[in-house]
Amino acid sequence: MIRKFITLFTDVTKTGTKIPKEEYLTTGKNIIIDQGKDSIAGYTDRQKGIFKEVPVIVFGDHTRIVKYVDKPFFLGADGVKVLKSKEKESNYKYLYYALKAAHIPNTGYNRHFKWLKQININYPGFNEQKNIVDILDSLTRIIKVRQKELALFDKLIKARFVEMFGDPANPINIWAPEKLEKICILNPKKEKKLENDDLDVSFVPMSAVSEHGAIDTTKVKKYSEVKKGFTYFLENDVLFAKITPCMENGKGAVATGLKNKKGFGSTEFHVLRPIKGKSNPYWLYTLTSFQSFRKLAELNMTGSAGQKRVPIKFLQNYKVVVPPIELQNEFANFVRQVDKSKVAVQKSLDETQKLYDSLMQEYFG
Structure with missing residues (x-):
């Protein structure tokens, strides 16, 4: 079944409370979600106005970044859209993957929500949605593990x-x-x-x-x-x-x-x-x-x-x-040894990413 975005989602951004960027803390009681690439933009100790009706989908109006949020949160500054499903029972993880796969044209630092509202979404039965989410979640976990391994090598x-x-x-x-x-x-x-x-x-x-x-x-x-x-x-x-x-x-x-x-x-x-x-x-x-x-x-x-x-x-x-070239060469030999391990991890990451991309296209293309 194909569903239009406007029949599936409602924009509830106005019910959230926005925190100015200059007020972000590095640690705190509650998380702040904005439209940037980081899953959590910052923290706050504020309690009043926290958005509790989770899970939700957060869309970056300028960045086109899509996030699945399942913990109470505050909104970052300008450019965040908070989306709830109109359905009584919804698999928000499925909706998250569907929106991630949507083709939204990049028009620079402009607003893109108008493009998101025009998309159609493949919307199978609840059990099939769960199976798709399980597969994509498994691949996502593998990708994150491989990325962490590469970071540790670095x-x-x-x-x-x-x-x-x-x-x-x-x-x-x-x-x-x-x-x-x-x-x-x-x-x-x-x-x-x-x-x-x-x-x-x-x-x-x-x-x-x-x-x-x-x-x-x-x-x-x-x-x-x-x-x-x-x-x-x-x-x-x-x-x-x-x-x-x-x-x-x-x-x-x-x-x-x-x-x-x-x-x-x-x-x-x-x-x-x-x-x-x-x-x-x-x-x-x-x-x-x-x-x-x-x-x-x-x-x-x-x-x-x-x-x-x-x-x-x-x-x-x-x-x-500038250290002596002999020491630089010694360091390079160490790097080449580590790189042998990195190559294997990078290959696994690339293959997993390719499978993930292929399945996203198959499920939502």
Whole structure:
């Protein structure tokens, strides 16, 4: 059975109480749900006005993010829609997945609820809804476990980095600091005499680089297709996402496994090419992946909201304590060992995500 959104949902946002962002606490008695990507935006000790009629679906009017909420909560600031079902008995988890699968056009920082109200939803019997939810919940749990495992690997690598070199924000002072531009080549120019137009090269869009250092280099294009209008890099160059929100989210990687050891990709990458004898790519990448580095880069961003970028000058002038290349290489060997485990987990995550996406399309497409 196909049901229209307006026959299934009612907007009850006005019955909730909104908390201004400046009043969010890091801990508190009650949770605050807003339209951001985090499941919980903050906390409050307030009691009066808490929304108790859960479960509900929360929709981010600007962000298009959908959340299932089953605990009493307060609303975040502007842009939150709280949705209740009109049915006497409803499987809210099913409705959550249905809305997550809905195609809502991205019109920037505008309101999108008008598009949501136009969708139709596949609405089978209650038992079938439960079976679908059980399957999707199981896959979601596996995905979260794999993501946590990857995050733990990242913590392990960073812990080893700090042990050997100190935190970038508080480095070991036995080595001299240098500007980043002195120890690597930033945004290197393409060689004038690159091979012929029929040469196969890896093509790496922003979506092919993860927040955990993984990179997908399997997409191949002819040099003639990418020689203009894309960022050029070589095997073992470091990619650093310069645009918001990719930069803040941690996107970046060491470019390995490139077809013919050459790659082209998004213009929203800065490229850091190690200098032999001065810098190791795994040491460089880990340096740029630290939260302290990314926060400083964020403070130096230029441009308008939604289109902010890290200028090359930030990387050029960033001062870092440079350990001997032998120690950098020792650290890189440790990273490569950890990466072997990461590859297996990433493969499992990718396969589970692919199955989840396929089933979402089958159930709700």
